[in-house]
Amino acid sequence: MAAKTEDLTELSNIISTNVKNYLSHVPTPPTLRPTPPVPVTDEVAAEAREQLLLACRRVISLVGGPIETVMGMSAAFHQTTAMKLAYDMKLAHNVPLDGSPIALGELAAKTGASEETIVRVMRALTLQDVFVETAPGYFAHTSGSAVIGIPGIEALIGHWTDESFASAPHISDALRENNFQPPEDSRKLAFNRAFDTNKNFFEYAYTEDKPMGARFSQAMTAAGTARGPYNLVAVYEPLRAAPKGTTLVDIGGGIGHVAIAAAQKFPNLNCVVQDIGMVVSEGRDGLPEELKDRVEFQENDFFKGQPIGGPGVYYYLRHILHDHPDPWVSLSRPISWEKGDSLGGILSHIASVMDSSSRILIDEDIMNEHMGPEGNKMTITLDFQMLVMCNGKERTEAQWAALLKSADERLVIEKVWRAKRNDSGIIEARLA
Known part of the structure; x- marks a missing residue:
């Protein structure tokens, strides 16, 4: 090695x-x-x-x-500074996508930015092969800069360079107040300080700043597709042999991009996509006509219950549980959406409606137990992203097993279906 x-x-x-x-x-x-x-x-x-x-x-x-x-x-945040400026100035949209160069003066006129600011940003970006100076004062796209303008990727860059970048500097102060232990309440962290709110990121983005929420939904769709085929259709083999009419509940499934891919690949599946209201509406509007008899959207708060039960149901959670601290996922948590009462966690609600033939499919990154250069850079970056934005975390296989057990003593890992190209995989859990 x-x-x-x-x-x-x-x-x-x-x-x-x-x-x-x-x-x-x-x-x-x-x-x-x-x-x-x-x-x-x-x-x-x-x-x-x-x-x-x-x-x-x-x-x-x-x-x-x-x-x-x-x-x-220590100074890596200045790379993010340069990317944020490029995002805000819309440099990627104003450089020709056919690879031909644009003069600095013309780029300044199109963006409204000063030539000096553009030059300073381009110095930082071209150092990383994002844009290229083809001749003095002329800039063209590289593969790295061209992807900035792809709608989903642009949304992801916006999420990282706006709310995430603004929140990160506050993380040390937020943790210091609790002896550098993350508090259980995900509304008392860096994001809350940065945006002066007592709501967690999801509450804020989908109620207080709906453009932020819409961009985040678009970003999450792009983040999934950028990593290649979805694990649900690429690595989880039992769906091929599932009986016709088998129900897959895509919990927190957003606009249904994974459920749609699963329904297209597995004609034996009926899919129910659960999420909050504004996301569900967007998903319904974009559902292909030929899938409307097998994919439906249902508004549901996964902290308050799981309305779908019965034998043989697959409960699918893709990049949902890493957003939340352990107590919110497993047993109970303080919640103040409406009354401030304590409600059950995501997994315990699911376990309460399962039987022995039901399965929970947790599609997440699986953190390596060992540290060092062999670590997966994206998984480690996401772990910090979770800490900063919502007090969640990426978990090792052992931590996933413990989390399941804390939600319901009967929950055990049946098998881990690992993706071959990254640290992600599907943790299949059942009632013992």
Whole structure:
């Protein structure tokens, strides 16, 4: 493994070998030209990619040296600053998508920004191959900058650079007040300080700032598709053999993008997408006509109960539970949506309507127990995102097992269906 060596020659050989493996198993060589992103799906190519990234990170640490490493991490927020400015100035929308360059003066006129500000932002972005200076004072798209303008990706960048970026500086103060232990109440964290609200992120985004909520919904759809095929249709095999008419309840399923993909692949499924009102309405409006007899939308607050029970039901939660601290997921939590009363957690409500043939499918990232360069960068980043925005977290397999047990003593993990290209997977749970 690349992370186990400090020998630059050995690392160079690892890089060389994996470059050959990678190039021989991808349809086309990677390019910085503004072309549509293509997920790496071939298993050999995906493994080679991971080894390349791992070895390159180790080379950068060794050659850059300790001071540059820690100083770079300390100042990394300025990269986000540059991306936020690019997002706010709509640079990606005003540079030609055909790859031709635009003059600095014309870009300034189109965006209304000063030439000096654009130059300073471009210095930071072109350093990371996001945009390119083709000649002095002329800029063009790269593959990295072109994706900024893709609607879902743009929404995701907006979420990260707006509410997340504004909240992150407050996390240390929020934790310090509780001896650096995250409080159980997800309305007393960094996000609340940044936006001066006593509502958690979801309450705020879907009631106080509906444009924020709409952008977040769009961002979550893009985040899922960017990682390749949904785990529900790619790795969870039992759905193929499920009896005709089997019910899949997509809890917190947003506009139904995963349920629609499942219904299209598995004609034996009937899907119910549950979410809050404004999201459910958007989902109904976008449902393909040919699926209206097998996919329905239902308004439901998963903290207050699960109305669908019966034998053989699959309860699917994709990137839902990581948004919440353990007590909110498992047993009970203080809640102040209406009366401030204590209500049951998400999993305990589901367990109360299950039987022995029902299954809970938790589709989440599964944090590695071990730490080091082999860690998955996106999973670790998401763990901090959860801490900052809603006091949730990414969990290890052992933590998932403990969480299920705390929700209901009968809940056990039947099997973990792991995706092959990242740290995610589906944790299948049943009543013992």
